Amino acid sequence: MKKRFSFAKLRKIIVVILIWIVFIVKATLVFQTAYEASDRALEYIDNPADGVTVIDKIKLLEFTPENPEIGFIFYPGALVEPDAYAPLMEQLAEHGIKCIIVRMPQYMALLDANGARGIREMYPEIKHWYLGGHSLGGAMASMYGNIHSDEFDGLIFLAAYATDDLTDDDIKVLLVRGDQDKVLNMDRYNECLKNLPSDYQECVIKGGCHAYFGDYGPQQGDGKPSITVEEQTAITVEKLVEFME
Template identity: 45%
Template sequence: MANQGAAQVGSSEPHGATGKKRHVARWVAVALAVIVLVCAVGFAVYVNDYYRASSGNEVYLASTTDLEVHRSEGIVAFGNPDASVGVIVYPGAKVAYDAYAPLARELAERGVFCAVVEVPFNIAFFDSNAASRVIELYPDIETWYVAGHSLGGVVASGWVADHVDELSGVVLLASYSTADLSQSGLSVLSLYGSEDEVLNRDAYEDALSNLPSDFEEGVIVGGNHAQFGNYGEQAGDGAAAISPKDQWEETADAIVSFAGIAG
């Protein structure tokens, strides 16, 4: 009897309660697995729905006797790697990096070495340090500028704030800086198209205080948001009144003038 009583005192809880807890734990595990799967699928769908370079863009990526195109992992660069001035371009959100080949080529034709960086999932936030890779790869460039289109400009400006000593300036294409560059000593050029309806103008105006007081601002008359690249129309954008080529040329001219390069 004593042993039976001891056995009764030592039993912690009814078998049914233990089974119920295990059942609940299994359902919690299943629910978490479903949530993770749904999030993963949703993310995959989101990042694979991006703007690809327009048909025929390949011609801008080809080397010629007058202009060499250099390729390395995550980078496509245009022009002479011994040039005195280089520009690094961060692409806009969910835009393929090679869509900026026409603009990069226009810069290279004006004597500027231009490298466009590829970022994971076509979102610059996932590789904000991309410019460092370019600078390390092309050490002979004496003067560097970092440019970014749309969200790419926001991310680029954040990187710039931590690497001021490595650069001469920043080019914001339909973008703005959320980092404080006002006392950086850097030159800043801000360009946007008059027909741009994607750029958040309130955020743009609010962020002007983050720029040096002598920053340069330029408006490309007839240009829109998407035509800084070559990926067709962008949802919510205004209709451009000039051709993509005109916008690439005007943008390249403005950057060359800003950097003080004889085109």
């Protein structure tokens, strides 16, 4: 006797199909609305400075100077192409810092907060490591850094804040933001300062905005900067080099 196809099974199949449709639609929208790296940013990948090697390992985008002693793992902001941070990373590499951008699934660090896992072990010659991120990438970096604080010398937040309690961690913290940033939730930012060690450092870039930590053009909802993206990048490089060295 043949088994009858129940409506319960049919409903389950329909639900699964609908879930996949929603997932595909959302993923497609993410790819369509991602902020693309500017041609100027891509030049830092195609034509790096003398002594800096750029290697794309699919999941990782690396900027390596000669004989680096410091490593910096970086989580990009939400919906931003990782290549947009090439100017910042390449210029840090010119100062002897090996920089590794983690390419996040669908441009969302939220989908891979553990993206830094295993990277340090790939380069045992580097003794000092820092972890950081921009915007949502910074928040995800704080989650990973809190759990693995013994693996890093410091955490760096670009237009971001620590969502996890770092007060008991023996780790340095640097916050960098622009005073024209209208994307960063300042109420939440100020509230989360209590999560930081008492000796945290903060740099507020006069005339800087949210988007200019990368080079991907203006960001929706951001403030109007009074400095160029090149100027904000240069200031950020100076502050990060000072912090890491």
